[in-house]
Amino acid sequence: MKGKAHRFGDDVNTDYIISGRHKFKTLDMNELAKHVMEDLDPHFVKRLKKGDFMVAGKNFGCGSSREQAPLAIKHAGVAAVLASSFARIYFRNSINNGLPAIVCDTSGIDDGDELEVDLEAGTIKNLTKGTEIESPPLPRVMLDILSEGGLVEYMRKHGQLALE
Amino acid sequence: MGKTISEKILSAHSEKDAHAGDIVIAELDFVMAQDGTAPLAIRSFEGMGGDRVAMQGHAALCIDHSAPSPLRAVSQLHTLMREFADKYDLELNDVGEGVCHQVMLDKAHALPGSLVIGADSHTCTYGAVNAFATGVGSTDLAAGLLSGSLWFRVPDTMKITLTGKLPEGVYSKDIALMMVGDITADGATYMALEIGGQATSDLSLDGRLTISNLAVEMGAKAGLMEADEKTLAFFEGRATEEFEPVSPDADAVYAEHKEYDVTDLVPQVAKPHTVDNVTSVEEVEGTTIAEGLIGTCTNGRLEDLRAAAAIVKGKKVAKGVRMIVAPASREVMLNALREGLIEVFTEAGASVMCPGCASCVGTHQGIPSDGENVISTANRNFKGRMGNPEAFIYLASPATVAASCLAGKITDPRKVM
Numbered sequence: 001m002k003g004k005a006h007r008f009g010d011d012v013n014t015d016y017i018i019s020g021r022h023k024f025k026t027l028d029m030n031e032l033a034k035h036v037m038e039d040l041d042p043h044f045v046k047r048l049k050k051g052d053f054m055v056a057g058k059n060f061g062c063g064s065s066r067e068q069a070p071l072a073i074k075h076a077g078v079a080a081v082l083a084s085s086f087a088r089i090y091f092r093n094s095i096n097n098g099l100p101a102i103v104c105d106t107s108g109i110d111d112g113d114e115l116e117v118d119l120e121a122g123t124i125k126n127l128t129k130g131t132e133i134e135s136p137p138l139p140r141v142m143l144d145i146l147s148e149g150g151l152v153e154y155m156r157k158h159g160q161l162a163l164e
Numbered sequence: 165m166g167k168t169i170s171e172k173i174l175s176a177h178s179e180k181d182a183h184a185g186d187i188v189i190a191e192l193d194f195v196m197a198q199d200g201t202a203p204l205a206i207r208s209f210e211g212m213g214g215d216r217v218a219m220q221g222h223a224a225l226c227i228d229h230s231a232p233s234p235l236r237a238v239s240q241l242h243t244l245m246r247e248f249a250d251k252y253d254l255e256l257n258d259v260g261e262g263v264c265h266q267v268m269l270d271k272a273h274a275l276p277g278s279l280v281i282g283a284d285s286h287t288c289t290y291g292a293v294n295a296f297a298t299g300v301g302s303t304d305l306a307a308g309l310l311s312g313s314l315w316f317r318v319p320d321t322m323k324i325t326l327t328g329k330l331p332e333g334v335y336s337k338d339i340a341l342m343m344v345g346d347i348t349a350d351g352a353t354y355m356a357l358e359i360g361g362q363a364t365s366d367l368s369l370d371g372r373l374t375i376s377n378l379a380v381e382m383g384a385k386a387g388l389m390e391a392d393e394k395t396l397a398f399f400e401g402r403a404t405e406e407f408e409p410v411s412p413d414a415d416a417v418y419a420e421h422k423e424y425d426v427t428d429l430v431p432q433v434a435k436p437h438t439v440d441n442v443t444s445v446e447e448v449e450g451t452t453i454a455e456g457l458i459g460t461c462t463n464g465r466l467e468d469l470r471a472a473a474a475i476v477k478g479k480k481v482a483k484g485v486r487m488i489v490a491p492a493s494r495e496v497m498l499n500a501l502r503e504g505l506i507e508v509f510t511e512a513g514a515s516v517m518c519p520g521c522a523s524c525v526g527t528h529q530g531i532p533s534d535g536e537n538v539i540s541t542a543n544r545n546f547k548g549r550m551g552n553p554e555a556f557i558y559l560a561s562p563a564t565v566a567a568s569c570l571a572g573k574i575t576d577p578r579k580v581m
Contacts, residue, residue: 013546016547021526059350088383093304152212155307
């Protein structure tokens with residue numbers, strides 16, 4: 001995956017990702033996708049190109065359990081979110097919906113940097129800066145869910161969760 | 165090696181000798197979703213090919229986030245929930261039953277020692293009654309509803325000991341805000357809190373629930389307390405199933421231990437726009453407010469309404485201030501009515517709402533105007549939280565909110581008691 005980094009700070013909460021005043025009205029994720037990050041950066045969706053990355057500091061996705069947050073990000077065209085840490089409910093929701101949430105040291109990534117992400121290898125190349133960073137592997141159960149394309153697909157195939 | 169409450173509950177529910185860091189698949193005791201998350205859970209459930217519910221009799225849907233519905237589109241989603249509940253014979257708590265978390269307690273669905281998931285981040289509230297309860301997203305909820313189990317990473321535990329004696333005019337909300345300020349928004353990420361000590365025991369159950377409610381604002385997965393005689397008294401005549409409280413072993417291993425003496429604590433306020441932006445009321449005293457909210461899963465219980473009513477009784481809300489009171493549940497509303505608290509609020513000029521979450525989450529019932537300051541008993545003050553990104557939200561105890569509504573500016577409740 002190759003794309004441009006869109007840089008955000010620490011503690012980006014799910015209200016900022018998709019505000020409660022939008023999410024309670026509809027299950028149409030393409031509609032919600034128009035409002036991603038609106039309260040923090042009203043022009044974000046306009047600048048975003050399909051396949052780009054969101055890059056943040058610590059505790060990305062804190063706050064409410066709304067699954068509309070990773071879904072709206074995914075439907076807006078974001079290929080993956082990179083952060084130094086994620087809030088736990090968001091992290092599960094993101095994987096459950098097949099949107100990679102990559103834990104890595106994002107401190108050296110600036111807005112506009114071109115990144116190349118290899119999920120399998122767990123490496124992130126910063127093509128603009130000529131640097132490379134690594135991300136720790138996900139637990140097996142999450143890799144299994146991701147490889148099926150998400151938890152809905154996983155459950156449809158397996159009927160219930162299993163560790164082996 | 166001794167175990168924490170989390171390790172014991174997750175071991176018992178997975179039939180594994182589970183320790184922090186392990187991943188287990190655990191059997192669930194109860195699942196819950198609300199109208200902000202249930203529609204998506206229903207879609208996921210159907211996507212999974214779901215045609216039966218493993219959690220029958222142990223699942224509840226709650227219509228509380230936009231209740232009664234303010235919009236046609238929301239009404240359609242509510243209908244979807246009612247039809248799904250009908251189809252699978254699930255408990256539906258419709259408009260007016262109240263905030264999902266209070267309903268889960270009032271109806272004794274969250275029991276000591278039990279494992280509960282809820283598609284709402286403040287599911288951690290039931291930790292105060294010794295349930296390992298945690299928030300999940302809609303798809304995790306759907307998987308739990310369908311199969312009766314879910315995977316969990318057994319969390320490390322941060323032990324918190326509250327000591328000393330809480331002074332007059334200072335409440336459990338002030339303790340909770342002080343903790344969030346110190347631990348910060350991500351200080352307990354992926355961890356469980358185990359909260360105890362004499363000052364915790366001294367709190368009423370209502371007061372304890374407020375502290376566990378804010379566990380997620382520190383990133384925590386659960387905010388657990390031990391059950392004691394107050395916990396058992398609450399479930400007396402309420403619980404329809406047997407339960408077994410869980411205590412930690414004396415040699416349990418904790419990742420961190422924090423101790424707070426509450427003896428000299430003063431009223432706390434979280435300033436816009438993060439919950440961990442906490443200061444003493446003195447620092448923000450005099451800040452003009454346009455709206456005050458008493459209610460929510462944090463502070464909408466009887467004890468909270470009593471504290472606020474005691475302050476506004478026989479007085480009037482300041483000109484230009486909207487004081488909104490939303491009891492947490494039908495049971496709380498009824499008790500408040502019988503005690504005359506609703507009369508006190510109404511006479512003081514407050515507006516009493518249908519039990520629910522609306523004002524807190526910005527769906528309707530009190531969206532502030534541009535540039536306005538709001539003081540609220542809720543648990544979140546994120547920009548845009550109450551429906552307007554141009555407004556500013558301060559969080560405080562019911563007493564501080566009530567005193568501020570009378571003065572039209574942020575006020576130390578100890579000065580009007």
